Amino acid sequence: MQISKLALGILASALLQFNPAQADELVRFDSAGTRPSAFLERKAREQGVTLPDVPITHLQGYLSRPPGDGPFPAVVVMHGCGGIHPNTKTYWPQRLISWGYVVLVVDSFTTRGIEDTCQRYLPERVFDAYGALDYLSTLPFVDAGHVALIGFSAGGIAALEATKTEGDEQLMDRKFKAAVGYYPVCAPHAGDATVPTLILNGDLDDWSPVERCRQRVSHLSGxxxxxxxxxxxxxxxxxxxxxxxxxxxxxxxxxxxxxxxxEQSFIRVKAFLHQYLQN
Structure with a gap:
């Protein structure tokens, strides 16, 4: 069977336009470090003390992108306490790409030799999120000023912790534009957020009780x-x-x-991200 010149031309064009990063591309980056404040540095100099270096963790993640040159808004995805599963590794990136976003799924466990954190919390994950943001800012096809953070369960906790006032966000040079937390365990007295935030939870969730999130919202300053x-x-x-x-x-x-x-939550998240990343 012969293939027409037109068909060959279309196939060749498609191959030329294909970018490996459109699929899951394993990438490596570092968690974000924090610098001591100017006050601490001055005091250390006065006292002849050397401040300890902030440890940096080498991380890996999975990068996906829509076709085209961009620059595109982007989303950093934080997995749950059991590690990366199909929902965060496959289903959500495919969904977000179809909405027009570059996606970076952060793997917080592999390079640390961790299997899960389901019986403890890993506070370093906040720095992992900002390390991902720093990495995305180096990519020419990413609009670094329009990046959201979305987390699931323990990753949702990290998303809320990374974007609360009086949190580590104030130590970071780059900031997220919005945050989404799927069924996180909310801290009722965490205070205000630094960016528009959407929390999604089921009323029967006995792992991430919705009442704690209701309390968080009720305690906001407005x-x-x-x-x-x-x-x-x-x-x-x-x-x-x-x-x-x-x-x-x-x-x-x-x-x-x-x-x-x-399905209802997907509609909600799509509209939320569009409001804060594409307007």
Whole structure:
């Protein structure tokens, strides 16, 4: 069977336009470091003390991008306490790319030799998020001024911690534009956020109780960026994850995909990101 010259031309054009970064590309970068304040540096000099270096962790992640030259807005994705699963490694990047975003999924565990953090919290993940932001800012196809942070479960905690007032965000040169937390464990008295924030939770989630997030929202000063809470009736932890279509119990907590809640949340997140990253 012969292939027409037109078909060959189309195929060649498609191959020439293909960029390997459009698929999952393994990339390496460092977690963000923090510099001592000018006050601490001055005091150290006066006292003849050498301040300790801030440890930097070498990380890896998975980069995906839409076709074209950009620059595109971008989203940093933080996985849950069990590590990278299909929901954060595949389903969400595909969804975000279709919406026009570059996506960097941060792997906080592999280079640290960690299997999970489901019984503890890893505060260094805030610095991982900002390291990802710094890395994205070096890429010519990324609009570094329009990058959001989205996290799931423990990654959602990291997203909220990374964007709260009086948090580590004030130590960073580059800032996120918006934040999204799927079923995080909220800190009721965390205070205001530094960027517009969207929290999504199921009302039946017994791992990330929605009441804690309601308290967080109720304690806002009203002077900072908006922090919105969407609650989905009948939804459990991991309600957006098709890989848990069969309900399971983990450490005594129920995880279960809820197609209706998931779809509603996707519509909500798409509109939220468009509002703050593409307007």
């Amino acid at each position: 002077k900072g960026p908006s922090v919105e809470l969407d609650v989905y009736p009948g939804a459990y932890h991991d309600f957006d994850a098709p890989d848990v279509a069969t309900p399971k119990i983990k450490l005594g907590h129920r995880e279960e995909y809820n197609a209706a809640a998931a």
